[in-house]
Amino acid sequence: MSAFPAGSVSHQLVWWLKEGVTETDMTSIYDEMRNFPKSIPDYVLSVSVGTTFTDNRSDGAAAGAVIVLRDEASLPLYRDCEIHQEFVSRFAPKLSKLQCLDWVN
Numbered sequence: 001m002s003a004f005p006a007g008s009v010s011h012q013l014v015w016w017l018k019e020g021v022t023e024t025d026m027t028s029i030y031d032e033m034r035n036f037p038k039s040i041p042d043y044v045l046s047v048s049v050g051t052t053f054t055d056n057r058s059d060g061a062a063a064g065a066v067i068v069l070r071d072e073a074s075l076p077l078y079r080d081c082e083i084h085q086e087f088v089s090r091f092a093p094k095l096s097k098l099q100c101l102d103w104v105n
């Protein structure tokens with residue numbers, strides 16, 4: 001039995017940071033992502049985001065997130081929505097690498 005609603009989509013992100021990104025920067029990013037269910041309620045059901053604590057298994061990744069979307073049709077709508085695009089414009093310059101996976105729950 002899945003902890004996620006049937007048909008929902010998990011949008012998983014793992015990222016590596018550029019030099020000079022501070023803990024304050026990351027806290028701001030995490031807070032904004034955690035607010036997505038309120039700021040983008042038509043598409044986002046939940047967000048889990050945080051810094052890795054297992055350096056020996058992360059291949060240098062700093063952090064990750066799982067954003068649960070309502071359904072598969074929500075993914076392109078979420079990706080293109082203004083709030084998400086504004087977030088990406090502030091977040092992406094801090095990254096040296098980003099990996100993304102999406103799957104239907």
